[in-house]
Amino acid sequence: MALLIPTSLASAQEAAPGVTTTAIRAALVGNWTGKLEYRDYQADRWFGLPVTVSVEMMRDGLTLIRHADFDDGPKTGIVTITTIALFDPKTNREQSASFRKGRETELTTTTLRLTRAAALDRWTLEETQDGQDDDRPARIRETTTRDGATMVTLKEVDFLDDSGEAWLTRNRTTLTRQ
Template sequence: MTKAAALAGALLLSLATGAGAENVAPALTVAQARASLAGEWNAQLQYRDYQSGEWQGIPFKTTITMVSDGVTQIRTSAYDDGPKAGTVWITSVSLLARDGTTEYSGTYRAGRPAEHEAAKLRLEAGTDAAHWVLVSETQGRDDDRPARIREVTTREGDRVTTEKQVDFTDDAKDEWLVRNRTVLVRVVG
């Protein structure tokens, strides 16, 4: 047997038996990506100024808590809406279903009807709990029109950006439009 044949045989045997598998990181799951958001965040809801093309932001604070069941997430956000309205609180409760890809959510804000939705989640990229891309898609309404709604959340360490995109379903176009984005920066210390 030649050296090359022996080497090829050893390589095939090691692949078949899983040798070296301990060096391969396990795949990140949707549940792990969601759980990695737990903590305190300084944030901005940003909209593009159509004249300048620059992103303009409304600052707010967010706290994300994972309940000990590992699938329920509670998000509370507060922003200053000026001297008349004062601080506005928005609370969302989300539950990851048993399939690990469906998320049921309810959002609550004083003076407004509750919002409920079910979204399909998929992890498009992820090297670890601090570096990933998670996509959420649902049917809903935007600008009082029926739409497919997609949120692309990118985590890069202590910074998380969620871009909201919509494709209106009451027209013939198959076109995703960027509506806004939310930027979270982890509060450290």
């Protein structure tokens, strides 16, 4: 979010010169504002919250620090999530640690797959991992699509404790570069 273009991209379409996962991740640096929307499974409705995000790239060119802030109402107040993520271009995997007040540190390893690479500001990146959602084991897929100054991330889950494959939309974040 590599110096290597995943083979899945090469079979679907050619990447524009210089559009790699490493370069895309570097192009995220800056400030973003928008909306975090999540689906409440019990109520089966969408709820939206204003969100601000800032992204920094460390000098190694592979480590990102992301700060996200949103107001979760009068009871909870401002929620800050800080994530440090390290990308390995040889394996297309990213390891991250996320920190949020009142919660255990979340450690994840995701596999990144660049599925569209038209330009540094026009691409689609898919991240997959096995983890937990709604207190259930799940395969988690986050698809981020950037078109110019707008970036949308859609989180979908496939619960592993039921039969078959059924992807449910869990949340989405729509951000605009400031």
